[in-house]
Amino acid sequence: MTGTRTQVAIVGAGPAGLMLSHLLSRSGIDSVVVDIRTREEIATTSRAGILEAGSVRLLVDSGVSDRVVAEGDRHDGVVLRFDGENHRIDFRDLVGESVWLYPQTEVFIDLAARRTADGGDVRYGVADTAVDITGDRPVVTFADADGRAVRVEADLLVGADGSRSICRRALPDGVRTEWFREYPFAWFGFLTDAPQSHPELIYARSEHGFALVSQRTPTMQRMYFQCSPTERVQAWDDDRIWAEMRKRVNGNGFELREGPIGARTVLPFRSFVTAPMRHGRLLLAGDAAHTVPPTGAKGLNLALADVRVLHEVITEFFARGREDVLDTYGDRALDRVWKAQHFSYWMTTMLHSAEGVSAFDRERQRAELSLVTGSRHGAAYLAEAYTGWA
Numbered sequence: 001m002t003g004t005r006t007q008v009a010i011v012g013a014g015p016a017g018l019m020l021s022h023l024l025s026r027s028g029i030d031s032v033v034v035d036i037r038t039r040e041e042i043a044t045t046s047r048a049g050i051l052e053a054g055s056v057r058l059l060v061d062s063g064v065s066d067r068v069v070a071e072g073d074r075h076d077g078v079v080l081r082f083d084g085e086n087h088r089i090d091f092r093d094l095v096g097e098s099v100w101l102y103p104q105t106e107v108f109i110d111l112a113a114r115r116t117a118d119g120g121d122v123r124y125g126v127a128d129t130a131v132d133i134t135g136d137r138p139v140v141t142f143a144d145a146d147g148r149a150v151r152v153e154a155d156l157l158v159g160a161d162g163s164r165s166i167c168r169r170a171l172p173d174g175v176r177t178e179w180f181r182e183y184p185f186a187w188f189g190f191l192t193d194a195p196q197s198h199p200e201l202i203y204a205r206s207e208h209g210f211a212l213v214s215q216r217t218p219t220m221q222r223m224y225f226q227c228s229p230t231e232r233v234q235a236w237d238d239d240r241i242w243a244e245m246r247k248r249v250n251g252n253g254f255e256l257r258e259g260p261i262g263a264r265t266v267l268p269f270r271s272f273v274t275a276p277m278r279h280g281r282l283l284l285a286g287d288a289a290h291t292v293p294p295t296g297a298k299g300l301n302l303a304l305a306d307v308r309v310l311h312e313v314i315t316e317f318f319a320r321g322r323e324d325v326l327d328t329y330g331d332r333a334l335d336r337v338w339k340a341q342h343f344s345y346w347m348t349t350m351l352h353s354a355e356g357v358s359a360f361d362r363e364r365q366r367a368e369l370s371l372v373t374g375s376r377h378g379a380a381y382l383a384e385a386y387t388g389w390a
């Protein structure tokens with residue numbers, strides 16, 4: 001067994017874990033990051049693609065990379081499509097902000113490269129990760145990529161290990177409160193080799209269910225459609241997928257540009273929050289503490305917002321040597337978490353159709369869309385939330 005000491009042990013080398021490790025190193029605090037996935041696996045798993053302006057600023061200002069501004073696409077608005085018509089929400093005009101289309105996989109690639117260049121200690125592809133928070137100092141044990149047993153002892157442990165977090169489960173029973181909401185649907189996501197159908201995202205509500213038209217590159221697009229949570233990707237060939245997309249999006253002179261379909265996945269849908277986000281010397285960040293349905297594009301942005309607060313709290317903890325500063329983390333992070341929970345839930349219920357919904361609710365949903373797209377105040381509400389609260 002090899003033993004290592006560090007100030008902060010971080011479980012999870014996704015964007016949250018790596019960004020925290022990067023920010024801490026800039027403040028002179030050392031960390032060890034571990035992940036059961038290989039670097040290649042993380043870099044090739046399709047995730048969402050929208051960054052709030054604040055997330056972009058964090059990447060650029062902290063010196064991760066400016067590839068996001070050089071190669072990402074600035075989007076000054078989104079389209080809500082219903083009853084066969086496009087209604088554009090103009091972010092710039094309404095709130096003076098934009099978002100950037102820059103896939104999460106690229107954020108990871110930039111962060112991983114920056115950590116490597118700065119000599120950061122990131123162990124990908126480890127196995128049998130276990131955490132122990134019962135002693136004075138948290139301990140993480142694992143088998144590294146070469147099969148050697150490693151024990152990392154730290155002053156603090158951060159769980160940035162996603163929705164199936166092992167760190168969250170280390171909190172003793174009775175300490176945690178959890179809030180859940182399940183939805184009776186999921187998203188079927190796919191990549192297609194096709195030109196752009198539209199320069200901005202289209203969130204489409206139709207009687208056949210929701211669909212989202214997003215982009216990746218000039219020759220590759222990302223799209224989703226609402227499906228059953230038990231849907232199997234094998235049941236959907238290219239023709240069937242395009243037929244479903246056409247029903248939900250095409251019409252009144254608008255037609256999707258189609259092409260061969262590549263990777264496809266069914267994305268589960270749920271809203272989840274756990275508190276406290278801190279217990280003793282363990283702190284949770286990102287999906288380990290909360291998940292949102294993808295409709296509001298908030299998952300990654302929320303994780304980066306957590307990390308920004310966490311970096312300040314941890315820096316203060318080491319500077320002052322006081323445990324009580326750790327307690328401020330949850331209060332500071334959870335306010336934004338719940339706003340994002342509400343927004344993601346609201347976008348989801350406004351745009352999806354659920355079986356057995358009453359005629360009243362269908363009309364109410366249409367009125368809601370009409371208010372959000374037909375009134376400057378309604379549109380500004382969406383624009384502010386989508387681009388990220390100050």
Ligand code: PHB
Pocket residue numbers: 047048049050201214215222294295296297
């Ligand atoms: C994506 O481009 O993958 C994407 C964009 C917006 C969302 C979800 C996913 O709300």
